Amino acid sequence: MAASAAKIVVRGLAKEFADRTTGRAVPAIGGLDLDVLAREFVCLLGPSGCGKSTLLYVLGGFVSATAGTVLIDGKPVGPPGPDRGIIFQEYALFPWLTVLDNVMYGIRGAASPAERRARAEALIAKVHLNGFEGHYPRHLSGGMKQRVAIARTLAHDPDILLADEPFGALDTQTRTLMQEELLRIWEADRKTILFVTHSVEEAVILADRVVVMTARPGRIKADIAVPLPRPRDYDALVRDPVAIELRAELWRLVKEEVVRARGAG
Amino acid sequence: MNGAEEAAGKRRAARIGGATIVIAVLALWEGVSAGGFVDEQVLPRVTVVAAAWWELLLSGELPAQVASSLGRQAAGFSIAVVVGVVLGIAMARYRAIDDFAGPLITMILPIPKAALIPLVMLWFGIGDVAKTIVVFLGTILPVVVSAYHAAGSVDQVFLWSARSMGDNEAQLLRRVVLRAALPEIMSGIRMGLIISLIVLVGAEMLAGRGGIGWLVFYTLDTGAYRVTYAAMLTIAAIGFAYDRLFLAISRRLLHWVEQE
Ligand SMILES: Nc1ncnc2c1ncn2[C@@H]1O[C@H](COP(=O)(O)OP(=O)(O)OP(=O)(O)O)[C@@H](O)[C@H]1O
Ligand SMILES: [Mg+2]
Numbered sequence: 001m002a003a004s005a006a007k008i009v010v011r012g013l014a015k016e017f018a019d020r021t022t023g024r025a026v027p028a029i030g031g032l033d034l035d036v037l038a039r040e041f042v043c044l045l046g047p048s049g050c051g052k053s054t055l056l057y058v059l060g061g062f063v064s065a066t067a068g069t070v071l072i073d074g075k076p077v078g079p080p081g082p083d084r085g086i087i088f089q090e091y092a093l094f095p096w097l098t099v100l101d102n103v104m105y106g107i108r109g110a111a112s113p114a115e116r117r118a119r120a121e122a123l124i125a126k127v128h129l130n131g132f133e134g135h136y137p138r139h140l141s142g143g144m145k146q147r148v149a150i151a152r153t154l155a156h157d158p159d160i161l162l163a164d165e166p167f168g169a170l171d172t173q174t175r176t177l178m179q180e181e182l183l184r185i186w187e188a189d190r191k192t193i194l195f196v197t198h199s200v201e202e203a204v205i206l207a208d209r210v211v212v213m214t215a216r217p218g219r220i221k222a223d224i225a226v227p228l229p230r231p232r233d234y235d236a237l238v239r240d241p242v243a244i245e246l247r248a249e250l251w252r253l254v255k256e257e258v259v260r261a262r263g264a265g
Numbered sequence: 266m267n268g269a270e271e272a273a274g275k276r277r278a279a280r281i282g283g284a285t286i287v288i289a290v291l292a293l294w295e296g297v298s299a300g301g302f303v304d305e306q307v308l309p310r311v312t313v314v315a316a317a318w319w320e321l322l323l324s325g326e327l328p329a330q331v332a333s334s335l336g337r338q339a340a341g342f343s344i345a346v347v348v349g350v351v352l353g354i355a356m357a358r359y360r361a362i363d364d365f366a367g368p369l370i371t372m373i374l375p376i377p378k379a380a381l382i383p384l385v386m387l388w389f390g391i392g393d394v395a396k397t398i399v400v401f402l403g404t405i406l407p408v409v410v411s412a413y414h415a416a417g418s419v420d421q422v423f424l425w426s427a428r429s430m431g432d433n434e435a436q437l438l439r440r441v442v443l444r445a446a447l448p449e450i451m452s453g454i455r456m457g458l459i460i461s462l463i464v465l466v467g468a469e470m471l472a473g474r475g476g477i478g479w480l481v482f483y484t485l486d487t488g489a490y491r492v493t494y495a496a497m498l499t500i501a502a503i504g505f506a507y508d509r510l511f512l513a514i515s516r517r518l519l520h521w522v523e524q525e
Contacts, residue, residue, distance in 0.1 A: 062425050080428035092422035096444045096521045105440075106430030136521050156430050 006035035007160065007192045008059065013068035014217070015054050028054045030217025031068070039190040043203035045254050046213030046221075047261040052196045055218070056162045059194065060086050072160070082106060085158030089165040091145040093137040099124065099148050100133040106156035123151040127181065143174035150182065163195045167202065179205055180234065187231055200250045204243055205232060212253045215261035222253050309491040318495035326480075327499065334465060334476040335503070337393055341400025342461045346454055349405040353412025353450075354442060370409060378403045378460055382468050391472035396465065403464035404457035411453025415446030448522050451515045458511055462504050477503075 015029040029051040036042050044052050057063040058070060061080040070077040072084075093102050103120040111119070124133060127147035137145055146166055153161065167175045179202060186193065197203055203210045204226060212222040228243060237243045291311050297303060298310040309317075321327040356363040381402050389395035419442055427441045469478025477496055484492040 057425075060425070060429060062428070080425065082429065082431040084429060086425065086429050088422045088426070090422060092420075092426045094423065094426075094441070094444070096447075105427075108431060138521070138523055152426075152430070158429075 005037075007038040007040070007073065008034070008036040008194070009069075009071040009074075010034040010055075010059075011069045011071075013055070013058065013070060014066045015051065015058065015063070016066045027217035029058075030219055032213075032219050034211065034220060036192055036194060038192055041186060041190075041193045041195065041206060041208045043207035043210045044194060044196045044213065045198070045200065045203055045210060045250060046218060047215050047254065047258040048198075049261060050213045050216050050257065051218035052213060053164050056086070056164050056194065056196060059160075060084055060162055082156040083158055084160045084162060085153035085156065087146075087149050087153055087161070087163040087166045089168045091137070091142075091149050093145055093148055093152070095137050098134050098136055099129060099140070102137070102148055103151045103155050106152060108156075120151075120155060123155055124148075126154075126185065127151045141174075142170050143178060146170065146178060147181070150185070154185070159192060161191050161193045161195075163193065165196050165198060168198060175202070176234070182206070183232060200247050200254065203250065204228070204246050205234070205237060210250060212250065213257070215257045221257060224250065306488075306490060309494060314491050314494040314498065317491040318498065321492060321495055327495075330475065330477050330480045330496075331499065331503070334469065334478065337396045337476070338400055338461055338465050341397040341465075342404050342458065344397075345401045345404035345457060345461075346408055348401075349408030349453075349457070350412045350443075350450060352405075353409040353414075354416040354438065354446065356409070357413045357416035358438070358442070370406070373402075374406055374410070378406075378464050379467050382464060382471055386468070386472055396468045396473070396476070399464050399468045400461045403460040407453045407456040407460065408450070409453075411456075412446060412450050415449035415453075416442050419445040448519050451519060455508070455511055455515070458507055459504070462500070462507070466500060 011033055013029055013032040013034075014027065016025040016027050018024070019026050032051075032055065034055075044055070046052050054063060058065050059072070059077060061077055061084070072078075094105065097105065100117070100120055103123055104116055107116045107119055121133065124130060127150055129144060129147055129151070132140065132144065137148070140148065149166070167178050170178060183206060195203075195206060197206075207226050210224050210226060211220055212224070213219065214221045224246070226246065228237065228240065228246075294308070295311045298305055298308045318327070352362075352366060356366055382399055385395050385399050385402070389398055423441050423445055424437065427437050432440060465476070466478035466481070469476035470482040473479065477500055480496040481493055481500070484490065484496065
């Protein structure tokens with residue numbers, strides 16, 4: 001096979017966990033192939049427990065694969081580093097640091113403290129949190145926390161953004177707002193994004209491509225391009241026939257696997 | 266009245282109540298002793314004890330004994346805090362260190378700390394070194410245990426976030442593990458602080474000269490009970506002041522924790 005030019009190349013990825021009580025090997029991912037191009041926005045859909053988080057953790061370097069190859073820029077994936085930013089569903093902000101210090105955490109290198117601070121402040125402005133620099137995470141709402149998490153991840157300027165259901169815990173309105181903001185940020189500075197979600201609507205609004213995973217052990221079930229123009233218009237997308245058709249198709253695919261996952265469990 | 270004001274009001278009322286109880290106990294003590302219900306030798310009046318305390322203070326005897334006690338306590342306690350935090354975190358993070366130090370600590374843990382005093386005396390004599398070691402041993406166990414537990418249960422997403430933002434192991438330990446573990450470590454230290462005072466006074470009573478514990482024991486022997494009481498009240502006051510100081514420091518360090 002010729003070397004792929006994709007930013008992320010996954011071939012035959014398998015991951016087994018040892019069952020905590022029996023010690024038996026439980027397959028979480030079973031032979032997964034995936035390519036993500038540079039600057040592409042890919043959403044990952046699939047039933048609960050199919051290995052979506054595990055795939056992100058392998059790409060992030062937090063968890064090692066049982067079998068298969070994972071290449072980033074043609075090189076085997078290394079330990080966690082600032083080239084890959086990760087956003088978790090539960091925000092993962094450091095509660096002992098202020099908003100400003102959280103965002104400054106990952107800014108390093110030769111820059112002077114003043115420069116680092118200015119950069120962090122610019123990012124905080126970008127996610128509309130001016131005036132909250134001195135606040136601690138416990139005083140922020142869920143949406144605000146997730147904005148800080150986004151700013152903190154952008155601060156170390158990763159090539160690749162791995163997002164694990166970042167808006168899953170937000171209410172619908174906040175969630176829509178956050179999707180708009182993420183798109184705006186991404187459209188201005190396109191990073192490669194792999195974005196896990198449970199929401200078919202969210203996937204259609206955000207992605208260039210939607211990848212649907214099978215029930216555990218996860219493989220790729222379907223890989224569907226989203227032929228909707230950018231910048232995306234929210235209100236138009238609600239009634240857009242292509243979007244409606246796509247949502248129905250994705251929902252059918254996911255549902256099949258949810259039913260299968262239930263049968264197996 | 267809003268909720269915060271109401272809570273503050275309740276706390277103020279509770280504090281006044283607490284102070285009232287202390288005053289009531291002292292008044293009862295005075296009454297029992299002055300009324301001749303007990304031998305005034307065994308339970309001197311509060312006012313007599315206070316006078317003895319004042320005299321002891323002016324003569325320089327009390328400050329000297331307190332200083333000698335607190336010197337040992339401070340040395341043993343601070344070494345134990347530093348060693349305990351480092352050891353606990355290292356055990357939580359590195360399997361080899363856990364395997365090495367774990368069994369010893371698990372063995373010593375259930376022994377009543379006062380039972381260590383004679384052993385240490387046997388090995389290290391009755392001087393300052395032995396007493397400092399006693400304080401060290403009494404303090405370090407709760408500190409190690411809390412640091413070990415806290416560092417072992419740091420939320421994985423914190424560790425992973427820090428790693429992905431470029432932290433190396435040393436930065437991770439200092440900037441995330443220590444910070445995340447601090448609330449639990451502080452309660453271990455508070456426990457260690459209380460135990461350190463108990464075992465110190467115990468060790469001073471058992472052997473050697475000098476220190477506030479020695480003063481209690483010595484005056485008990487010579488029959489100067491009013492001084493015994495004065496010294497005991499001093500110990501109680503030191504314990505109270507230490508705990509308050511500790512809470513103030515703790516509140517500053519942990520201001521980011523949700524507090525009711
Ligand atoms: N550390 C672990 N030890 C044992 N089993 C694990 C571990 N992590 C994940 N698993 C198992 O691997 C499978 C895949 O888990 P994963 O968290 O990747 O699923 P997911 O697709 O992200 O699910 P969800 O949508 O609910 O977040 C699950 O069956 C899970 O129980
Ligand atoms: Mg998951």
